[in-house]
Amino acid sequence: MTKEQFVVTAAQMRDIEGRIFAAGMPVAALMEKVGKLISDSFARHWQRLQSIIPLSPSFQGGLGGSHVGILAGPGHNGGDALVVARELHFQGYQVWIYQPFAKLKELTSQHLQYAQSLGIPCYQQLAELPSCDFLIDGLFGFGLEREITGNIAEAINHFNDWNKPIFSIDLPSGLHTDTGEVLGTAIRATHTFCLGLWKQGLLQEQALEYIGQAELIDFDIPLADIHAILGEVPKIKRITKTTVFDTLSLPLSPTTHKYKSGHLLLISGSKRYAGGAILTGLGARASGVGMLSIAVPESIKPLLISHLPEALIIGCPETETGAISHLQLPSNTDLSSFNAIACGPGLTTDATPIIEQVINSDVPLILDADGLNILAQLGTISTLQKRQNTTILTPHTGEFHRLFPDINYQDRVKAVQTAASQTGAVVLLKGARTAISNPEGVVWINAESTPALARGGSGDVLTGLMGGILARVVNKQVNIEDVVAAAAWWHSQGGILAVKERTELGVDAFTLTQYLIRVLKLSIEDIL
Numbered sequence: 212m213t214k215e216q217f218v219v220t221a222a223q224m225r226d227i228e229g230r231i232f233a234a235g236m237p238v239a240a241l242m243e244k245v246g247k248l249i250s251d252s253f254a255r256h257w258q259r260l261q262s263i264i265p266l267s268p269s270f271q272g273g274l275g276g277s278h279v280g281i282l283a284g285p286g287h288n289g290g291d292a293l294v295v296a297r298e299l300h301f302q303g304y305q306v307w308i309y310q311p312f313a314k315l316k317e318l319t320s321q322h323l324q325y326a327q328s329l330g331i332p333c334y335q336q337l338a339e340l341p342s343c344d345f346l347i348d349g350l351f352g353f354g355l356e357r358e359i360t361g362n363i364a365e366a367i368n369h370f371n372d373w374n375k376p377i378f379s380i381d382l383p384s385g386l387h388t389d390t391g392e393v394l395g396t397a398i399r400a401t402h403t404f405c406l407g408l409w410k411q412g413l414l415q416e417q418a419l420e421y422i423g424q425a426e427l428i429d430f431d432i433p434l435a436d437i438h439a440i441l442g443e444v445p446k447i448k449r450i451t452k453t454t455v456f457d458t459l460s461l462p463l464s465p466t467t468h469k470y471k472s473g474h475l476l477l478i479s480g481s482k483r484y485a486g487g488a489i490l491t492g493l494g495a496r497a498s499g500v501g502m503l504s505i506a507v508p509e510s511i512k513p514l515l516i517s518h519l520p521e522a523l524i525i526g527c528p529e530t531e532t533g534a535i536s537h538l539q540l541p542s543n544t545d546l547s548s549f550n551a552i553a554c555g556p557g558l559t560t561d562a563t564p565i566i567e568q569v570i571n572s573d574v575p576l577i578l579d580a581d582g583l584n585i586l587a588q589l590g591t592i593s594t595l596q597k598r599q600n601t602t603i604l605t606p607h608t609g610e611f612h613r614l615f616p617d618i619n620y621q622d623r624v625k626a627v628q629t630a631a632s633q634t635g636a637v638v639l640l641k642g643a644r645t646a647i648s649n650p651e652g653v654v655w656i657n658a659e660s661t662p663a664l665a666r667g668g669s670g671d672v673l674t675g676l677m678g679g680i681l682a683r684v685v686n687k688q689v690n691i692e693d694v695v696a697a698a699a700w701w702h703s704q705g706g707i708l709a710v711k712e713r714t715e716l717g718v719d720a721f722t723l724t725q726y727l728i729r730v731l732k733l734s735i736e737d738i739l
């Protein structure tokens with residue numbers, strides 16, 4: 212595993228840190244190292260930002276004219292900030308410190324004393340602090356243990372109102388390290404320098420409006436110490452490019468043939484929602500699946516053929532409302548002919564018999580959209596107990612609530628873990644930070660995405676893409692949650708690339724399908 216994949220709580224980080232100190236690393240030396248890494252990273256951002264944001268009227272250009280406000284708290288987060296203050300001072304920035312606390316930890320107090328001896332102005336009263344071009348927030352890190360109130364809360368709100376770039380050290384002060392909840396009030400950072408390992412709270416949706424652009428500052432925590440606390444196979448992980456490429460099974464074997472590259476059956480679409488079937492098909496196309504069959508109502512078969520000439524389109528008898536009434540597979544074919552089935556987009560809830568049929572089959576199955584709505588009507592847990600083979604559920608929040616009305620989804624990580632353990636399925640809960648859990652509670656979080664994907668049809672593309680990957684690799688001893696994670700990552704990276712080229716408004720679901728192979732190509736080039 213790479214450092215980028217680990218996710219820790221405050222307690223775990225403290226234990227990991229404790230091992231490093233017990234092994235002989237001096238606390239002060241580590242703080243020094245971290246402070247230097249932060250100031251270097253800040254300097255890189257400063258170079259970029261000074262050219263694009265309006266600076267204070269007194270700004271003269273050059274480091275000396277750039278006013279940096281350092282917000283220093285009472286603990287070691289404040290200590291980090293004070294090391295940064297000293298480093299930036301020596302690099303030539305004009306630095307001011309805001310430090311409103313009466314009592315500081317020993318090391319923090321020493322750094323403050325030295326900074327003051329260098330002539331760096333230090334203010335305890337907010338009103339005395341001059342206006343700054345940038346702020347560095349070291350008020351609280353993972354040691355925040357209760358709500359922020361009084362003059363500190365007022366100061367945080369005041370800094371947020373300044374509308375200047377704020378660089379938070381470790382995490383924006385005021386966020387709960389594990390849940391991302393705002394404890395009273397919190398700094399709205401434009402950048403967050405997360406120290407050492409990703410804190411769980413930074414991957415929670417409720418934190419997103421506060422963390423801005425987040426980056427990991429790697430300060431060389433030994434892997435042995437991480438594994439000693441998180442276990443050999445950590446429970447909660449962040450999806451990265453490396454994990455995805457381990458799962459995609461590339462390059463192809465030179466002797467492969469189409470059936471070795473998987474056969475996927477998509478069951479999707481209705482007369483009313485024909486587009487869902489097309490988008491699911493185009494998502495599956497990008498997966499490189501060897502054989503693609505798509506079951507749709509007979510009346511939309513010509514439309515599907517025109518969009519996906521490579522696929523076998525199976526026209527099925529339809530209900531009066533234009534939904535598939537029952538599957539009519541070609542002769543010599545039954546459901547066991549397929550490596551995977553993905554089912555749901557555009558079906559309408561009139562397709563109940565189809566869902567019952569695929570649930571009763573012994574084939575790896577993805578249920579999405581109306582597939583999930585029908586499952587909820589049938590009774591989620593009792594119905595899935597009948598399943599022998601892999602099941603993947605891909606709800607958005609509304610569908611999740613219909614499937615699992617008793618599970619509180621405020622803490623999304625806990626919610627997917629509970630849903631997966633109750634059903635035996637792998638559950639993916641869609642959102643700005645999609646979370647995926649297997650029944651044993653192993654969780655993947657997709658930490659990079661774009662709000663541009665919050666559009667109709669985007670989920671259909673994901674279902675097709677995931678179905679195709681599943682069919683390709685399901686017989687290759689992969690973990691099912693890794694397949695789901697690979698699809699989620701690929702889908703959102705496609706969206707991110709599309710935003711770069713077309714803006715956030717330019718990523719309709721069809722356009723997204725056109726970016727999937729492009730982003731894969733760029734990622735492969737990046738890895739090689």
Ligand SMILES: NC(=O)C1=CN([C@@H]2O[C@H](COP(=O)(O)OP(=O)(O)OC[C@H]3O[C@@H](n4cnc5c(N)ncnc54)[C@H](O)[C@@H]3O)[C@@H](O)[C@H]2O)[C@@H](O)CC1
Nearest residue numbers: 228242285286287288351352353354355356357358359381
């Ligand atoms: N984990 C590591 O290995 C490293 C951690 N470092 C830094 O150390 C930080 C953690 O340091 P600490 O444990 O000292 O914790 P913090 O610096 O996050 O803050 C703890 C202090 O704040 C006080 N406090 C907590 N909640 C408060 C509230 N609501 N209102 C007022 N005061 C409150 C506590 O009494 C304590 O004095 C990290 O976030 C990081 O910045 C780095 O120095 C180097 C390496």
Ligand SMILES: [K+]
Nearest residue numbers: 351380382384
């Ligand atoms: K902070």
